[in-house]
Amino acid sequence: MILVKTEAGQQVFKERSVPLSPRQRTAFILFDGKRSVDEVLAAGNGIAREEIDQMVDLGLLQPAAGSNAAAAPKAPEPPATASKTAASAAPQASAGSRAPEAAKPKPADAVPAPAAARSRQQRYKDAYPIATQLTGALGLMGFRLNLQVEGTTSYEDLVALAPKIRAAVGAEKAAALDKALND
DSSP states (O other): OBEEEOHHHHHHHHHTOSOOOHHHHHHHHHOSSSSBHHHHHHTSSOOOHHHHHHHHHTTSEEEOTTOOGGGOTTTTOHHHHHTHHHHTTOGGGGGGGGOOGGGTTOHHHHTHHHHHHOOHHHHHHHHHHHHHHHHHTTGGGGHHHHHHHHTOOSHHHHHHHHHHHHHHHOHHHHHHHHHHHHO
């Protein structure tokens, strides 16, 4: 499958309004409408297919015109591919789009179901963008803290950094981060 940047994706990339990991930013640049997902994965920048899926779910990337979406290598995850169409309208709902098959028919149950079954890796993937957005909003005052967040590589690293983020942004703003890390 060949992916291209959406208008919204280009705007988000310029403004950094949706925090992307350095690997995601590099991969985003590589999606030029000529390279397939497999070619970008093989480019050696360390990006995982799940990170590319997240960018598609957020509406930053979309299948190129004429690209066979049915040949997408993501076939094992039907809930994630089904949420692509609604992802641009509700980017925050994309984290809950990976609900188990049994919960999929009930949209109201889709968000709470994965919370109990989320792995540490999924919690990290959910919390990382929140942490980078919070620390990025601090401006120059939070520059070092933002670098520390971007340097995290695991759930444990981000949990260890959470108290510093909470102290810098306040408990009210940090509530979303706490929820992503602990629910």
